[in-house]
Amino acid sequence: MPVPHWLFGDQLGPHFLTAATDVPVVMIEARSVLGRRRFHRAKAHLVLSAMRHRAAELGDQVRYIRAETYQDGLREALGDTPVTVHHPTSYAALRLVRSLNSVTVLPPRGFLVAHDEFRAWADGHHDEQRLRQEDFYRWVRRSHDLLMDGDRPAGGRWNHDHDNREPPPKGVHTLDAPPPYRPQEDEIDQEVRHDLDRWEREGSVSFVGRDGPRLFPASRREALAALRRFVEHRLAGFGPHEDAVLAADPVMSHSLLSSSLNLGLLDPVECVERAEDAWRAGRAPINSVEGFVRQIAGWREYVWQLYWYFGEGYRHRNALRHHAPLPRWFLELDAEAVQARCLATTLAQVRDTGWTHHIPRLMLLGSYALQRGWDPQAVTDWFHRCFVDGYDWVMVPNVVGMSQFADGGRMTTKPYTSGGAYVNRMSDLCGECVYRPTERTGDRACPYTAGYWAFLHRHRARLERNPRMAQPVSGLDRLTDLTEVLRQERRRGDGPP
Known part of the structure; x- marks a missing residue:
């Protein structure tokens, strides 16, 4: 009998599971998580919708438990049966899984660089002031052959920030970019909204913000559609005004893929590779593509690695x-x-x-x-x-x-x-x-x-x-x-x- 695998709510893409369909999967919707903080209502909706959509996709392969805590959910689903889980994305979650004797922690997924690879790179920079994102970004580009022509950066420069810091055009209220992908809500969203309403009435949770129609992908299918829409229709115009702000155009040409990446619905590799393919096919200019690749392979990856490299005490600085x-x-x-x-x-x-x-x-x-x-x-x-x-x-x-x-x-x-x-x-x-x-x-x-x-x-x-x-x-x-x-x-x- 294969060892069951536990999926956290930000590990929802196929790259967090093996291809084998006979591996039992456990997912736990822990109400206590929403009770600890006063989250934005739209965020709570998105996370629960994404988890429930993933459970629906997995069908009989998954046991989906709604419990007060993760420990309660694991106990109900498996008792003392051993379970595997990929390295969680927070110190609190990592402490939890390491405290449970029945849980084996596997390496992280959803990022480009392994922790030990980053630590070896960072430890080689003995001058702390040189542990900068630009150095790291170039190292990632080289080691993963991203936007490279041999040993040279594609387009002749590593950094196209100079071309990507234009102020908004004068006299316009919007960039007139093609609109981003927006999902359609379904019965799962209706169920989530009903549950959130009920929990608020009961007083077990409290939210800030508004929960209008869901704006961000909650399934792998939706996330891929959002990625495709961005690369094919919006990436070309992304770069020049990525640092500009327009009151009537909050999304401009931005990708809106961060929530899908951070839920694990998209893998960063597929995002940067599709962007590079668009440049090589002549469908997007190098400054826009490099700016997007920098956001994912540079900044997002850098932030993930520093979170673990600096240690848990860093949050108290x-x-x-x-x-x-x-x-x-x-x-x-x-x-x-x-x-x-x-x-x-x-x-x-x-x-x-x-x-x-x-x-x-x-x-x-x-x-x-x-x-x-x-x-x-x-x-x-x-x-x-x-x-x-x-x-x-x-x-x-x-x-x-x-x-x-x-x-x-x-x-x-x-x-x-x-x-x-x-x-x-x-x-x-x-x-x-x-x-x-x-x-x-x-x-x-x-x-x-x-x-x-x-x-x-x-x-x-x-x-x-x-x-x-x-x-x-x-x-x-x-x-x-x-x-x-x-x-x-x-x-x-x-x-x-």
Whole structure:
């Protein structure tokens, strides 16, 4: 009798199972997971829908258990029978499976690089400041022969970021890109929505955000359709404006594949290979293809590896000693309480869909939190709960290291925050705003511009030693109104901007 195999809810693609159909499969829907945090309702819906769709695909091969905890579910399904499981994606889940005598943990799936391979690469970089994503990305490209022509990068350059940082075209409200794939809900979604409604009424769970029609794939078939739609119709236009923001066009030419990758519905290999095939066939330019490959084989892979390489204590790093609690309006996704158009627009997108692309995440949500000195652990938890693609391994490095600079520079070379000028240059969000990106004080002072200078002042001693921050910090000496800026920021407190 084959040993049963346990699938977690983010291990839903065929690459998490052998081809043999006689291997019994166990899936456990643990209610306690939803009770621990106040997740976005659309995220809870997507995960449960994806799990139940996978169970329906597996049919008689799977035993699908609904229980209070994973331990209860395993006990009901198997008793003390041995079971295998692929390496989970969080420290908490890994501790759980290792604590169970009957569970054998297999290597991770769904990523390009094995942990021991990454550790050997990283340990070879003795200067910690050189453990950078660009070096790692080039190593992955070479070792996996991605976008390579022999030993040279395809297209003649490793990095096409220069071509992929264009501001939005003037005078347009949308990029007019072909629309992304959107799934059709079915009876499984109806059942999920009914269960979530019932659990909320019973008081066993509580959510934030809205659960409109499901926007992201919940099955392998849907995920492949989304990948095909992106590569064939949207990839060509992805690169140039991937860092731009348009109020009326939140998806622009982005792939919207992150939730499918992080649920395990897609394998990163098939995503990057299809993109490369599109370039070699002349259907997409190199800058768009390289930008997409960089997101998956570069950044996503890098974040996954650093989560495990830095260790579990990394989540508690707080080099800037930020401890302010997240205000209620932010926790509740109360976009209507916010006057700053950029932040209100982004909060509304998160509230309504559980998603926004990487620039609003980093340069609007994360930047605002950094400027106000919010506790990085609380910010990490918020991103984890409120995004459909948010998992512990995703958000700990992205927020602690990249967004909040809480590791003091172990992951990035500088804090990623800016004044309103950057937002104005890369978006159409400032034109109709009550605030002016060039003003630091007064009724029309941009909260990002004032917050930027207040942040630099608060951390001047640390940041002036940073080569990439020395020049901005020196600008403090030219501000004749710095005292008023700081006074104004203290008056703002944790109220909505």
